[in-house]
Amino acid sequence: MLxxxxxxxxxxxxxxxxxxxxxxxKDDSLVIELQSITKLAEAAEVSTPTVIRLARKLGFDGFPALQGAIRAELAERIKQPLAKLEAPMAESGADHLINRFAEKVVQNLGQTIGQLNLADFAAAATLLSSFDRPVYLIGGRITQPVAAYFANQLANVRPRVTLMSSSRSAWPQTVMDLDDRTVLIIFDIRRYEKKMERLAEFAVSQGVQIILLTDQWGSPIEKIAHHCFRAMVEAPSSWDSTLALNFLVETFVAQVQREAADASAERIRRMEHVIGATEIF
Known part of the structure; x- marks a missing residue:
């Protein structure tokens, strides 16, 4: 655990x-205070024995072990693509990249499911199943395609779904319509984008319900999101994997269709009629 x-x-x-x-x-902006146990104790206005007791309650042998765990987490969260390159491995048998990637994907899915809070999932799905609530979605540099896929799938089973542009210059005409009936789905994985945090802060000030899909370390938006879901994203690549995020996306769509079965079925029937009339296929 983090x-x-x-x-x-x-x-x-x-x-x-x-x-x-x-x-x-819990606040990354204050992590500089962890340079020494004395500085941390002074900053929090407590004694050094208090710091040691807290570290042990968290399961660490002492402050150095706690400090090392925090530094390791921060190092992972800010890791850049080139730093993720692995040493060359034999491209045969079990060492083949395809096998290693598949093994990691299965592990990611298992861990994502294992840490999923089912009550929180149900509450978020219920929000998305309320068709009178408009739903907006947005992703970052890597996750905007995942947000677009979610928006497309969700629009198949419910109305009032909007994919926001990833360009901040296009936000004003959208954010001015956000209110306390709105649900905003944000995708934010490392390296976390400051613009997403600013958007989330503004949305919350407007009464918007935020559903955050992030990685195993957790976007800073977790602090203000109403529902947060972490997906494992590590992969034997310079880039993080979004497959576990897509798993959550498709599960949410299935749950929304299940909760609003009649309305979703009617929408799908109407959509099939439109598809037939336009001779798309």
């Missing part, structure tokens, strides 16, 4: 003094 997740898991066990350390363990 340190921030361990903090949430053990929050009820913390003393008042230990709770003062929580912001410094």
């Amino acid at each position: 340190v921030r997740d361990l903090v949430e898991k053990h929050r009820a066990e913390f003393t008042t003094a230990e709770r003062r350390l929580i912001p410094f363990l």
Whole structure:
């Protein structure tokens, strides 16, 4: 588990003094305070023994182990594509890239399913099944195609679905229509895009419900999202894999169609009629 997740898991066990350390363990902008146990204690206005006790409650031997875990997480989250290149391996048998990639994809799917909160999934699907709520979707540099696929599939089973442009210059005429009936689906994986965080902050100020699909480390948008789903994205490549994200997308579409079966069926019938009339196929 990530340190921030361990903090949430053990929050009820913390003393008042230990709770003062929580912001410094969950906010990346404060991570500079982790340079030493003394600086962290001073910044949080607690004693160094308090820091040590908290580290042990989280399952670490002491502060250095906690500090090392946080630094390792940050290093993974900001890893650039070239840093992910692996040393050459034999291209035969089990070492073939196809086999290694397939093995990693299966592992990603298993871990994504294993950490999925079913109650949260059901709540988010219910939001998407409310056809009176307009749904907007947007992705980043790598995930915009995934957002487009989600928008296309979702529009097959429900109305009022809009894919937002990834260009900020096109946002004003869209965001001005966001209100407390709106659902905004955001895709944000490392390296997290600041514009997505700004958009999310504005949307929340308008009362918008945000569904975030992110990676295993968690976008900064997690702090304000109403529903958050992490997908495993590691792959034997310079680039992260979006296959687990697509798994979540297709599962959501299936659940929406199931919850709004009659309305979705009627929409699909009408769509088939339009397709036939336009002789697309």
